Amino acid sequence: MDYSNFISLLLEGNPRAAARLITFVENNFEAAEEIINSIYEYTGNAYILGITGAPGTGKSTFISTLTKRYVDQGKKIGIICVDPTSPLTGGALLGDRIRMKQNFSLNNVFIRSMANRGQLGGLARATEDAIKILDAYGCDIIIIETVGVGQSEVDIFKSAETVVVLLVPGLGDDIQAIKAGIMEITDIFVVNKMDLPGTDKKVAEIEQMLEFRKSYKYESKDFKDKFAKINQWTPEITKVNSKTGENFDKLLGLIENHKSFLEESGVISNYMKNRIKSETIEILKYKLTKKVEKLIHSDEKIEQYIEKAIKKSLDPYSMADLIIKMLGLEK
Amino acid sequence: MDYSNFISLLLEGNPRAAARLITFVENNFEAAEEIINSIYEYTGNAYILGITGAPGTGKSTFISTLTKRYVDQGKKIGIICVDPTSPLTGGALLGDRIRMKQNFSLNNVFIRSMANRGQLGGLARATEDAIKILDAYGCDIIIIETVGVGQSEVDIFKSAETVVVLLVPGLGDDIQAIKAGIMEITDIFVVNKMDLPGTDKKVAEIEQMLEFRKSYKYESKDFKDKFAKINQWTPEITKVNSKTGENFDKLLGLIENHKSFLEESGVISNYMKNRIKSETIEILKYKLTKKVEKLIHSDEKIEQYIEKAIKKSLDPYSMADLIIKMLGLEK
Numbered sequence: 096m097d098y099s100n101f102i103s104l105l106l107e108g109n110p111r112a113a114a115r116l117i118t119f120v121e122n123n124f125e126a127a128e129e130i131i132n133s134i135y136e137y138t139g140n141a142y143i144l145g146i147t148g149a150p151g152t153g154k155s156t157f158i159s160t161l162t163k164r165y166v167d168q169g170k171k172i173g174i175i176c177v178d179p180t181s182p183l184t185g186g187a188l189l190g191d192r193i194r195m196k197q198n199f200s201l202n203n204v205f206i207r208s209m210a211n212r213g214q215l216g217g218l219a220r221a222t223e224d225a226i227k228i229l230d231a232y233g234c235d236i237i238i239i240e241t242v243g244v245g246q247s248e249v250d251i252f253k254s255a256e257t258v259v260v261l262l263v264p265g266l267g268d269d270i271q272a273i274k275a276g277i278m279e280i281t282d283i284f285v286v287n288k289m290d291l292p293g294t295d296k297k298v299a300e301i302e303q304m305l306e307f308r309k310s311y312k313y314e315s316k317d318f319k320d321k322f323a324k325i326n327q328w329t330p331e332i333t334k335v336n337s338k339t340g341e342n343f344d345k346l347l348g349l350i351e352n353h354k355s356f357l358e359e360s361g362v363i364s365n366y367m368k369n370r371i372k373s374e375t376i377e378i379l380k381y382k383l384t385k386k387v388e389k390l391i392h393s394d395e396k397i398e399q400y401i402e403k404a405i406k407k408s409l410d411p412y413s414m415a416d417l418i419i420k421m422l423g424l425e426k
Numbered sequence: 427m428d429y430s431n432f433i434s435l436l437l438e439g440n441p442r443a444a445a446r447l448i449t450f451v452e453n454n455f456e457a458a459e460e461i462i463n464s465i466y467e468y469t470g471n472a473y474i475l476g477i478t479g480a481p482g483t484g485k486s487t488f489i490s491t492l493t494k495r496y497v498d499q500g501k502k503i504g505i506i507c508v509d510p511t512s513p514l515t516g517g518a519l520l521g522d523r524i525r526m527k528q529n530f531s532l533n534n535v536f537i538r539s540m541a542n543r544g545q546l547g548g549l550a551r552a553t554e555d556a557i558k559i560l561d562a563y564g565c566d567i568i569i570i571e572t573v574g575v576g577q578s579e580v581d582i583f584k585s586a587e588t589v590v591v592l593l594v595p596g597l598g599d600d601i602q603a604i605k606a607g608i609m610e611i612t613d614i615f616v617v618n619k620m621d622l623p624g625t626d627k628k629v630a631e632i633e634q635m636l637e638f639r640k641s642y643k644y645e646s647k648d649f650k651d652k653f654a655k656i657n658q659w660t661p662e663i664t665k666v667n668s669k670t671g672e673n674f675d676k677l678l679g680l681i682e683n684h685k686s687f688l689e690e691s692g693v694i695s696n697y698m699k700n701r702i703k704s705e706t707i708e709i710l711k712y713k714l715t716k717k718v719e720k721l722i723h724s725d726e727k728i729e730q731y732i733e734k735a736i737k738k739s740l741d742p743y744s745m746a747d748l749i750i751k752m753l754g755l756e757k
Contacts, residue, residue, distance in 0.1 A: 127743070128743045131741050131742070131743055132741050132743055132744060135738055135740075135741035136738045136739070138738065139738055223742075364736070367736050368732050368736065371732050371735045371736065371742060371745070372722050372723065372732065374742040375722060375735075375742045375745050375746050375749070376715070376718055376719055376722055378742055378743055378746040379715075379718045379722075379746045379749060379750070380711070380714075380715050380718070382746055382747075382750060383711075383714045383715075383718065383750075383755070384707070384710075384711050384714075386755060387707055387710045387711070387714070388707055391703050391706060391707055391710075392703065401699050401702050401703065404702045404706075405695070405698050405699065405702065407466055407467045407469065407470055408467070409466075410462050410463050410466035411462070411554075411702060411705040411706045411709055412458070412459040412462055412463055412709055413463060414702070414706050415706050415709040415710045415713055416713075418706070418710060419710070419713060419714075422753075422754075422755060423753075423754050424714075424717060424753060424755075
């Protein structure tokens with residue numbers, strides 16, 4: 096298929112072309128390959144914000160208010176809602192997104208849901224490609240929202256420059272609900288619904304938790320090499336009211352501070368490297384699996400190994416090693 | 427670590443050794459490699475039954491009754507409960523299993539739950555290894571139970587020789603709840619709770635559905651090659667009452683028939699091949715990913731590619747292709 100027409104329209108800022116191209120990369124690995132290859136040079140301008148929080152923390156209203164602020168500054172926003180647990184919870188999230196869409200003009204705000212439909216090459220890969228499409232489409236800020244259930248978010252947030260985690264007063268176990276892995280990659284904690292009692296208690300709880308946390312992303316080995324001394328970012332904590340917009344000026348300032356920190360400290364270049372590495376690993380996993388599957392179903396030597404395995408004289412782990420040798424990959 | 431002591435005990439039929447070894451293979455890929463290599467020659471005697479059904483179809487009672495029948499025939503049974511959606515639903519399933527354990531002697535029936543804890547190498551790989559451990563342990567029949575939510579079951583059932591799917595009268599949407607992929611690999615449909623009204627209607631619904639189904643596993647290309655003419659198995663349908671044991675004689679006969687069919691038609695040898703192939707593919711995926719990750723984080727040439735990618739002159743898909751070339755795997 097020829098995607099060049101869609102790509103021209105995308106670069107002109109056509110939202111329908113963006114939507115179609117995201118569908119293509121979601122459903123077809125070969126399409127993704129071709130599309131990303133064509134648009135890659137036009138990417139790299141968007142700032143990527145990761146936002147998560149347990150159910151009930153008011154993510155939709157928070158994102159709507161934040162988006163409105165950015166739109167008022169003349170910015171173009173992309174919102175990608177990623178639900179790794181779908182189809183189980185896909186319905187509810189989708190309804191939220193439809194309501195959100197009604198608040199904005201299609202020209203300023205592009206909203207898209209992505210669910211785990213067992214995509215070839217994984218949801219993380221498809222999300223990465225959607226980010227690139229919205230980047231080339233001209234978004235200044237791309238918000239990646241997830242539902243906060245664990246390892247999948249951590250993978251998806253690998254490309255987020257600033258990660259914001261939402262909590263609410265009183266919910267009590269929302270801190271526990273957000274898995275350890277998420278905590279460690281959070282740059283800004285936001286206590287939403289600050290009009291409710293217990294807001295300051297929740298802020299204190301987060302402060303306490305931060306004292307006990309074992310590591311923060313800039314302390315991991317990926318960030319340690321060149322910039323160890325200057326990589327000091329202490330996760331910020333703030334409280335907001337998403338319904339009234341209270342304290343959003345402060346929040347926008349904190350996001351801006353974190354962005355400046357990344358640039359001035361040089362951390363941003365490590366970020367970009369890590370992002371490219373993890374994307375390439377995802378793509379390689381898919382490609383190598385395809386190769387191995389093809390080989391296993393057609394090679395004569397492997398037929399002989401399988402016969403041996405059936406006779407119990409060769410186990411699958413040893414067979415895997417023999418195939419790695421066959422491929423010349425022992426080292 | 428040296429597993430030889432546990433393995434000797436396993437081969438003597440020590441249930442604690444079986445439990446420990448399953449924990450080892452679950453948590454550690456290298457342990458799995460070593461353990462499976464040592465026990466592989468003692469496997470191949472167990473018959474593997476896959477059982478699934480939507481929540482509410484009475485899987486626990488059904489499996490208890492079926493297990494009791496086999497125990498009365500002097501057979502040793504292994505039950506592996508696989509929950510791909512865990513930790514979300516792990517608790518409920520676990521409670522069921524504890525109740526089930528109380529009904530049986532540890533010497534005749536070994537029960538184990540396995541959940542998706544993001545294991546290295548995947549849940550399907552860990553389940554495969556647990557099957558082998560219970561096979562070497564001396565189980566005559568190994569029951570793999572899953573919760574029936576989709577693609578994960580299909581992967582897990584790749585090693586099951588006979589797949590049984592449970593339904594109940596009246597539930598209405600249980601047929602829809604069981605995903606298309608599961609339907610196609612089902613050998614025997616069981617309408618449980620046959621004392622409830624609507625049992626015959628449910629049987630008729632399944633019959634109707636079978637008429638419309640597009641394909642059945644023996645019609646897939648994996649089974650077509652040698653045995654196309656004789657691979658005729660029409661999925662059976664029966665109704666049972668798991669509480670009273672009504673119709674279990676018939677069910678046991680159907681399972682026995684299917685087993686004979688597999689052996690007499692020669693399909694069984696295709697099964698074994700496919701099982702070994704898919705196991706080896708899972709293992710290779712893990713090993714190749716490890717290799718690629720190591721390479722990407724250390725190779726100098728790749729550092730240069732990453733610099734190019736940062737400058738937007740090389741996209742991750744093209745970079746993946748260059749790495750495949752570097753590995754000598756273009757073809």
